[in-house]
Amino acid sequence: MTRLLAADALAHPAAAPPAGPGPEGIRPGAASGTTAPGRWSRLAAPAAVAVTVTLWASSFVIIRWAAPVFSPGPLALIRLVAGVAMLTLMVLVLRRRMPRLPRLRVLAMIVVYGALWFAAYTVILNHAGHHLDAGTTAMVVNVSPILVAVSAGLLFREGWPRSLFAGMAVALAGIALITLAAGDGQISLVGVVLALVAAVTYSIAMLLQRAVLPGMDPLTVVWLGCAAGTLAVLPWAGQAWTELQAAPAAAIWGAVSMGVGATALGFSLWAFAQTRMPTGRLAACSLAVPAVAVAMSALTLGEVPTPLAIVGGALCLVGVGVAQLGRR
Structure with a gap:
């Protein structure tokens, strides 16, 4: 139900109540003091x-599960090919036409954002999945909201409250x-680095996306960004083809599901949410991703972060939460 609701919102981001009166001169929903479109909005x-949040949490688990089968680059390519195919279908169905390309300057920013978020971030995250369990990876990556908040204070004049520095x-x-x-050898230092x-890359890409969204359709921005990211990982095409021939069907479907779910639907819905919520508040919502990833990893892979990593990860999330307290 939530996917259908969000998809409808993507298709009609500026949907408004009917302009004309109802049968008795009353707009639909006026008796309750609010219109149905307002509630849906x-x-x-x-x-x-x-x-x-659910889709992104699942991607940490799938990356960890597919690590023995696919190298980081090929896994990113399979995911992005599936993602750009799904996004193209979404554009054709929801927009009913191919969108016009933006101005050259905006298009260049989208290409950079796509290369960073869809290509670089994905490949780096896949590398981390070879060294760390899904829960620890998710906890470390999710310090990015603090990086976003610090940068947003400068770029978008959202301020630097004391709570930000405390967090x-x-x-x-x-x-x-x-x-x-x-x-202490409990987890991989390479994986932590x-x-x-990945967190730094994520933060830069999110700020670039935020900069181009006000004058662009969110779905078009994500579609173009994913296309740019797919082109950036094409050098792994030969290796991907070789690994695909030896990969079990379940691993292939896992990689494809990340492209359709976490990449196409997840990034599109996130871009849509960015047009409706403040940057800092939206970044704080990603705090739920590590908790969901830890639960999924424990249930499906039997992997749980070490006690020290759990305490450290909890402090990271508390810090991000504290950093958001003073943000409007």
Whole structure:
């Protein structure tokens, strides 16, 4: 139901109540003091966020599960090919025509955003999945809202409240604990570094996307970005073909499902939510991703982060939460 609701919102982002009166001169829903479209409009952004959080959490688990089968580059290519195919279908069905390309400057920003978020972030995240369990990876990557908040304060003039710096301190303490666990040999230090690089890449890409969204259709932005990311990972096409021939069907479908779900639907719904919610508040919503990823990983893979990593990850999430307290 939430996917259908969000898809309808994507198809009609500016839907409004009927202009004309009803049979008795009363607009539909006027008796209750609010129109039905108004209720749907209020629910659309939270529903989009909830679906996206679930899809993105599942991708951490699938990446970890597919690590023995696919190398990072080929896995990214399979995912993105499936994603751009699904996005093309969504554009044709929901828009009923191919959208016009934006101005050259905006298109260049979309290409950079796509290359960073869809290509670089995905490949780096896949590398991290070879070294860390899904839950720890998700916890480290999700320090990105703090990076987004700091940058948004400068670029979008959203301010730097004291709570932001307090949250940064708490989150850094959490990262220190996770790094300590890596130093003790409990988890991979390489994996922690890769997850942190993925977080930085994610943050830069999210800010670029936020910059181009006000004058663009969200679905078109994601579609063009995914196409740019797919082109960026094409050098792995030969290796991907070789690994596909030896891969079990379940692993292939897992990679494809990430493209259709986490990439096409997830990124589209997230872009839609960005047009309805403040940047800082939306970034804070991603705090739910690690918790869902840890639960999924424990149930499906039997993997649970080490105690020290759990404490460190919890501090990271608390820090991100504290950083959002002072944001409007």
